[in-house]
Amino acid sequence: MEKFVTHVGTGVPLRRSNVDTDQIIPAVYLKRVTRSGFEDGLFAAWRSDPDFVLNQPEFKSGTVLVAGADFGTGSSREHAVWALQNYGFKVVISSRFADIFRGNSQKGGLLTILLSQSEVEDLWVAIEANPALAITVDLDAKTVSYGEQVIAFEIDDYVRWRLMEGLDDIGLTLGNSDFIDTFESLRAAHKPKTLPIRA
Amino acid sequence: MGKTLAEKIWQEHVVRAKAGEPDLIYIDLHLIHEVTSPQAFDGLRLSNRKVRRPDLTIATEDHNVPTQNINLPIADPVSKLQVDTLRANCAEFGVRIHSLGDAEQGIVHVVGPQLGLTQPGLTIVCGDSHTSTHGAFGALAFGIGTSEVEHVLATQTLPLQRPKTMAINVNGKLKPGVTSKDIILAIIAKIGTGGGQGYVIEYRGEAIRELSMEARMTVCNMSIEAGARAGLIAPDETTFSYIKGKPHAPEDFDAALSYWKTLFTDADAKFDVEVDLDADQLEPFVTWGTNPGQGIFLNANVPNPADIADAEERGAAERALVYMGLTAGQPMKSVAIDTVFLGSCTNGRIEDLRAAAEILKGKKISTSLRMLVVPGSARVRLQAEAEGLDKVFIDSGAEWRNAGCSMCLGMNPDQLKPEERSASTSNRNFEGRQGKGGRTHLVSPLVAAATALRGTLSSPADL
Numbered sequence A: 001m002e003k004f005v006t007h008v009g010t011g012v013p014l015r016r017s018n019v020d021t022d023q024i025i026p027a028v029y030l031k032r033v034t035r036s037g038f039e040d041g042l043f044a045a046w047r048s049d050p051d052f053v054l055n056q057p058e059f060k061s062g063t064v065l066v067a068g069a070d071f072g073t074g075s076s077r078e079h080a081v082w083a084l085q086n087y088g089f090k091v092v093i094s095s096r097f098a099d100i101f102r103g104n105s106q107k108g109g110l111l112t113i114l115l116s117q118s119e120v121e122d123l124w125v126a127i128e129a130n131p132a133l134a135i136t137v138d139l140d141a142k143t144v145s146y147g148e149q150v151i152a153f154e155i156d157d158y159v160r161w162r163l164m165e166g167l168d169d170i171g172l173t174l175g176n177s178d179f180i181d182t183f184e185s186l187r188a189a190h191k192p193k194t195l196p197i198r199a
Numbered sequence B: 001m002g003k004t005l006a007e008k009i010w011q012e013h014v015v016r017a018k019a020g021e022p023d024l025i026y027i028d029l030h031l032i033h034e035v036t037s038p039q040a041f042d043g044l045r046l047s048n049r050k051v052r053r054p055d056l057t058i059a060t061e062d063h064n065v066p067t068q069n070i071n072l073p074i075a076d077p078v079s080k081l082q083v084d085t086l087r088a089n090c091a092e093f094g095v096r097i098h099s100l101g102d103a104e105q106g107i108v109h110v111v112g113p114q115l116g117l118t119q120p121g122l123t124i125v126c127g128d129s130h131t132s133t134h135g136a137f138g139a140l141a142f143g144i145g146t147s148e149v150e151h152v153l154a155t156q157t158l159p160l161q162r163p164k165t166m167a168i169n170v171n172g173k174l175k176p177g178v179t180s181k182d183i184i185l186a187i188i189a190k191i192g193t194g195g196g197q198g199y200v201i202e203y204r205g206e207a208i209r210e211l212s213m214e215a216r217m218t219v220c221n222m223s224i225e226a227g228a229r230a231g232l233i234a235p236d237e238t239t240f241s242y243i244k245g246k247p248h249a250p251e252d253f254d255a256a257l258s259y260w261k262t263l264f265t266d267a268d269a270k271f272d273v274e275v276d277l278d279a280d281q282l283e284p285f286v287t288w289g290t291n292p293g294q295g296i297f298l299n300a301n302v303p304n305p306a307d308i309a310d311a312e313e314r315g316a317a318e319r320a321l322v323y324m325g326l327t328a329g330q331p332m333k334s335v336a337i338d339t340v341f342l343g344s345c346t347n348g349r350i351e352d353l354r355a356a357a358e359i360l361k362g363k364k365i366s367t368s369l370r371m372l373v374v375p376g377s378a379r380v381r382l383q384a385e386a387e388g389l390d391k392v393f394i395d396s397g398a399e400w401r402n403a404g405c406s407m408c409l410g411m412n413p414d415q416l417k418p419e420e421r422s423a424s425t426s427n428r429n430f431e432g433r434q435g436k437g438g439r440t441h442l443v444s445p446l447v448a449a450a451t452a453l454r455g456t457l458s459s460p461a462d463l
């Protein structure tokens, strides 16, 4: 997982609430056998609408998704996080996230930031007025800033530390490799092994 | 205070414990199949990681494989892609795989035990909820998600919250014609599909101790249908003699045995919850609805939703009857069946095939239905053929197939058509589970065979 300390990018205003994971990535796209390539399926149903925000050239290269309340509800599919990341999003801002989605995003290294609904709306207005507006997310300082605005946000210390160190669950466990090595050295010899193959 | 069996196994696998964090648990055996592993391997590749212990990992192909013409390429492109991807990943990462055509290919939960890899006291995981099957050997075995599959591949461990423990005491003896499938269906009907949530269930009592190893696997297999994290049974002589002589049985059998004999729940241990069931009161069981908890004695009538007090359950029962095309009050035995499916990781082992063949021998199945017999693994198929069971099935009019998950789930060519009704020895009767619009009645192999002969849901006593 990449370390996340600060990120500067442009925003995408997604003026919709209750965006569930079926809308983020419909089930038909789940048949893929890789963890990459899900960007095609991101918001698939809406992408065919020329007026949809991601079809506006000025928002195409945004990396900070600013969404309405209750983002990521529904099915627990981790593919929703992969799809957002594969497309290029680094941060999602909303006034309320579904728990499982938020958990999955933290596992995968996608930063989800909780702001108040009025802060989200101010951000929408600012981005729509100037799509090239630079948005700075500083995880160390726990702030989102754009123009003159500096907004503080809350985040769990443990989650923040993991993201700043770029540690996914596996990375964290590998940090305890010594414990695993010791455990393995003490394992009983009679425990079964799949290799070499015995018939 | 003493410890339960589950607590003992857990304790012995803690790699690292820290207050406020989940325990890091060592995994002794990791089983892999084609559906839930591709993104895990891809994740390893993306972060340049290796499989830490290929020698504790084994893969087989089961969910997507056809059970006919297995020498031809897999026709469905998505199924083919998943199987091909598994083969390529195993080759790249050095993981042992048993592919279609190999004697050890089959349903992952049939393959582990038949190789002797499933042993008491192990922690066993697989990206599949029916991993609980392996608990029959006194192992702590549970299903995991794809991220966890990747975690185990990379580290051979998992960070886990300690589960609670539940004892289910099945007291007394089973009547003839009543099987372990009836025990577990009765348990689920009693505690509900969420009754085991957050628990590891230990099945205990006289009726459980008297079950064969394979019958115990049937019970543990469906722990997940009661919502449990895992289900297990303390190992005993039945377990030890089943493992002895299997390809991967311990070379130093005595060393293993003296450890295995420590694996029981201490007399003064306390379970978080205990449930009792009288085995001698049980009769052949069958499901009438669309979840495994909606079950009833085969001799009974389709329940009337109006009699159900709980509003939510009543609504679920009403919807289930509509989906199943059943009328309240109708005798279960009057229900005509279109397809009998004998197979799956619940009841696709050699004993299941023997029990069904015993009933079918020298008789013809009803002309109003078809019967699919699908051995759980290629090894089971070979064994059955060596015993002449294939002839019994074919002579009775049933289809003799190759190994795989087959009609247990609508992911391969074996599927029900809309409104087609099955008596199935598998574990899930969810809407569409066996094919879109299909209607499933879960039954034991004995009921499956008797039903095949009579055309309507029946027990051997009806013959």
Ligand code: SF4
Pocket (backbone or CB within 6 Å): B062, B063, B107, B108, B109, B128, B130, B344, B345, B346, B404, B405, B408, B409, B426, B427
């Ligand atoms: S037989 Fe059915 S329940 Fe068992 S692993 Fe296959 S699909 Fe899952």
